[in-house]
Amino acid sequence: MTRAVFAALLSHWKRNPLQLFTLLAGLALATALWSGVQAINSEAKASYNAAAATLGEGTFDQLIRRDGQPMAQDTYVALRRAGWLVSPVIEGRLDGVRIVGLDPLTSFGGLGPVQVAQGADIAGFLTAPGQAFGHQDALDALPPGIAKVVAPDVAPGTVIMDIGAAQRLLDRQGQIDRLIVGPVQPIRQAPLDTIAPLLSRQIAHTGSDIGRLTDSFHLNLTAFGLLSFAVGIFIVNGAIGLAFEQRRPVVRTLRALGVPLRRLMALMAAELAIMALVAGGIGVALGYVIASLLLPDVAATLQGLYGATVAGTLQLRPSWWLSGLGIALGGTAMAAAAAFWRLARLPLLAGGSPRALSMAAGRSAQVQGLIALALLALAAALGLTAQGLIAGFALLGTMLIGAALALPLILDRVLALAERLATGVRAQWFWADTRQQLPGLSLALAALLLAMAANVGVSTMVSSFRLTFTGFLDQRLASELYVTAEDPAQAAQIIAYVTPRTRAVLPIASAPVQIAGLPAEVFGTRDDATYRDNWRFLQTAEGAWDAVFDGDALFINEQLSRRSGLTLGDTVPLDGRDFRVAGIYGDYGNPIGQAIIAEPAFTTLFPEIEPLRFGLRLPATDVPALVTDMERDLNLPPSATINQAGIKQFSLDIFDRTFTVTTALNILTLAVAGFAILMSLLTLAALRVPQLAPAWAMGFTRRELGRLELIRAVLLATLTATIALPLGLALAWALLAIVNVAAFGWRLPMYVFPLDYLKLGGFALIAATLAALWPAWRLSRTPPSDLLKVFSNER
C-alpha cells in the first residue's frame, strides 16, 4: 500500500513540475547562501585558529621585553634555570613570509600545528639545515637550503621551523622575541624581576586575538546569510503551502480508501525530507561555488583591515555538508510545519474542493495583524532598552518578522485607499484585482522586503563604518610622513636631518601597561597643533588638552572606557602617578585599551623607552623629495618611511574590496527575492484565468491585460521597497547602536546614503520587473480558447 500511496503523492509533482522546481530551487538557494557564508566564515576562523595555535596567542601568557626589543637567548636559559617553564619564539619576515621559529622540546601542547609525517625525522627538524613547515606558496618564497614540508594546518603566509633554523635564516643568532609561559608551572620559581627585569608578562587573550577583531566583519556576513536563508524559506513555505492545498482532493481520496492519516503524513514527510536532502545537496555545492568566488576578496579585506591572514582557497570540510543538509532539513520542517498542522486537523471528507491559497490567508489576516503588531511593539520596546548581544539579536528578529507579517496588511490598506480614490472602471478594476491577488503574492513580497531591508541595513552599516574609519584615519594619520628608526642612534640622526625641512617632528612612543586591570598601551604625545586641531572626541572635559599637557590628565579610548567603566573625571593610576580622564576618543579597529599622556609625563614614567617612530609635518608636495633624500643620505630602507597618502589609499582599497563582497551578496539576495516573485506569479497565473476572462470578455485586450500584470508587479515592488527603506534603516541602527556595542565595545555613528538606497530600490524594481515579464508575456499570449473555456465550463 505504501508504494501505491507514495506513487499517488508523487504524481502531483509530475503534474506540477514548476512547483517542484520552485520548492527545490528555493531550498537550494537558501541553503547555498547560508552555507556559502558559513564556509567563508569558518575558513577565515580556521585560519585565525591556525595562526593563534602557531603562536600561542590568546592561549598562553607571554613574556616580552618592555621596550619591544628582542631579548637575549641567555635570558631564556636563565629563566628556565630559575624554574620558569617558558618556551622561546622568534619571529620575522623574509620576502613577505612570516618565519616563526620555536623549540619543540619546550613548547606547550597544542602549539604549532606542524604536520609531521609518520616516521618524521625529528633530527632533521632540529638540526641544520632544518625543516620548514607551511603552505606551498609560503615555502616557495623561502631561500633554498632548508628542507620544505607542506603542512596545510599552518597559518597562511607563515612557515614554522626550529628556532635555531629561524635564527639562522633571519640572521638573528642568539635572539628571542618572546617567551610563551606554560600553563602549569612548578611549585617554586624565582621572581621575574630578579631574573629578567627587562621582561613583562602579557596575560593571555589580550590584544593579539585576531578572532575578536574580525568578529564584526563575520557578523555582517552571518546576518546576510541568515536573512538570505529566511528569504529562501519564505519561497519554500509558499511552494509547500500551495502544494498541500492542491493535494487536498488526493489526500481525501486516499484517506477515503483507507490509508491511515498517520501513514499518509509520514509518507508526505518522507517525501519532503528527500526533497530537502536533494535540494540541500545542490545548495551546499552552490554555496561552495559562491564561497570560493568570494573568498579571495574576503581574504584580502581581512588581511588589509586587521592583518589577519586567511587562505585564499577553500578547503572542503565535511562539517559544511552536514550543517548544510541539516539546515535544509530544518528549514523545510519549519516551512512545512503549518501545512502539516492543517492536514492533521482536516476532517476525513472535508476540503475536497480546491481552495485558493488566498482564502486561507484572508481569514487569518486579523490574527496575522495582531501578531505583527505585538512583534513590532516588542521590537520598539527592545530598541529602547536593549543592551547586550542576545537582546540585540532579539530586536533584529522581532523587527524583521513583525515587518514581514505586517507587510500584506499595509499593502492591502494602501491598495484599498487607491481603489477608493480611483476614477474610471478600468482603474477601479485594476486596484481591486491587485488587492485580490495580494494574498498569493504576499510571501514573495515579504521575501523582497526582507532582502531589501537587509541590503539597506548592511550596506548602511558597512558604509557608516567606512566613513567613520576614513575620518578616523584622517584624524590619526594627521602627519604627512611617518619614519621608523632602527635604533636610538638612527632616530637622532633622522631628527637632525629632517628638522630643518619640516614644520614639526612628532615622536610616537608607547608602553604596555595595565589600566583598571585591563591590558592597554599608553602613548606619549608632544604638545602640537597637529593633535589639538585634528583630534575629535566622543566626550571631552573643558580645557582637556591643556590638562593633558600639564601632565595630570590623560585621554582614553572608547573600548577602555566601556570595558573598565572609566568616565570623564575618573582617576587612573599609572606607575604610582594619578591621571584624570579628560577625554574619550573613538579608536576603531583596535582591540585593546589605549591611553594618551603628555610626552614629558611619558618620559618620566618610562625613561627606558626611546621613541623610534616619528610623524613629520610638512607640505604634502614636499613628501616624495624628502623620502628620496632620506633614503639616499641616511641609507634608510623604503620600509622605514610610510607616506600618509599611501596608507589612506591602502585603506580605501580594502574598503572597496569589502564592498565587492557586500555588493555580490546584495545582488544574490535580491535575485532570490526576484525568483520568489517569479514563482508566485507563475503559480498564480493558472488560477487567474477565470478572473481575467470576464475582463477580457468586456473589452480588455490580452496585450493590455499583460501590461497591467507587469505594472502591478512593479507597483507592488515599489510599495514594498518603500516600506523596506525605513525597516532597513532601523536594522542598520540596531546593528550599529546595539549589536556592535555589545560585540566590540564601540558605537559607530550612523550615516545615511540616499543615493545607494535609490540604486538598491532600482535593483529591486528591476528584479521584480524581470520576474513579472515572463508571466505577463504568457498572459498576453493566452489562447482566446482558454479564456472562453471559463464561460463554457464551470470547472
Next chain:
Amino acid sequence: MNVKTILLCLVPVFAQAQGFAGLGSGADGFAIPQPDPQFSFPADHGAHPDFRIEWWYLTANLKDADGTDYGLQWTLFRSAMAPQTQEGWDDPQLWMGHAAVTTPDDHFVTERLARGGIGQAGVVADPFAAWIDDWRFDGIDVGTLSATGPDFGYDMQLTASGPFVRQGKKGYSVKSASGQASYYYSQPFYDIAGTLHLPQGEIAVTGTAWLDREWSSQPLSGDQTGWDWFSLSFDDGARMMGFRLRQTDGADYTSATWIAPDGTPTPYEDGSLRATPLEVSQVAGRDMPTRWRLELPAQGVDVTVQAINTQAWMTTSVPYWEGPVTIDGTQSGTGYLEMTGYE
C-alpha cells in the same frame, strides 16, 4: 598533529635511552662500548657525547619521622642525534629529566626536555654538576639534589659512604647473548637526607640512595622487548643489582652484581639470577608484576620484593614503572624496581 606529535617523534630517541624494545638500530658513527674499559674519574662522571645514550639515574629509599616509606627519583637522560657536540641550537645532544616522589598512596611525576648547546641542560664532570632547567645535582661524593614539578619537589643532601662500583665485567655490562653492552657503574652507598615538598606539606626524610651511570650506543638487541631491573640495599650493608631482559621468544637474559658492604663487586652472568613475578597489579590499564621472587643462589639470596606503591607509573612521554620496594626473605631491606616494555 602538533608539537605533541613532535614529542612523540622524539620518543624513539629517548625510548632508546630508556632501553626499550624495537630499537636495535645501527650505531652509525657512534662509539661502541668495548670490553675491559678503563674508567677515569672524575672525567667519566661527565657526558660522553660520542655515545648515543647516557643517564645519571638516582633513586632513593626514604623514611620520615613516623617511619612512613617514600621513594625518590632524579634522572637525567642524554640522547644524541649525532656523535658530537657544539654551541647553540644545532647541538645534536638532547636532554630529558624525570623526577618523581612515591608515597604509599601517591606517585608524583614530572618531566623536562631540553636542547643541549644553549646551557639549559648539561653535565660537567669536575666539579660535578648535572642540571636541566632548575633541577640540579651538584657534587658527586658530597652533593645536593633538587627538582620541582607542578605539585611536588624536593631538596636533598647526599654523602657517599662507599666507593663507586663497576657493574658487569669491570664496568662492561653485557645486555644480550649477541653481545650488546653498555658502560655501567654505580654509587650504591649514598646516605641521603632532606625535605620533600608535597601537597600535604614539607616532610623531612632520611634514607639511602643509589646512583647508576650508564652509557652506550645500542643497548638492546632487536628481539628484546623490555626489562625488569632491581637495585636492592640490604640492611646488613650489602647491595645487589639485577636485571632481566625479556625477549620476544619468552626467554630472558639476566645479569646481576653482588656488592659486598665494602663495595667489592661480584658479577654474575646470564642465568645466575632468577626473577619470578608473584603477583600482578592493574597499572595504567595493563598488568604489571608488583611482587617478585628474586633468587641469586650463588649468594644464598631468596627474597620477596614488594612494591611500596603498586601504582608507581611514570606518566612521562615514554611511560614506565619505577618505584620503591621492600625486601623480605633471606635478606631484608629496601630497594627500587624499574619495569619497562609492558604493553
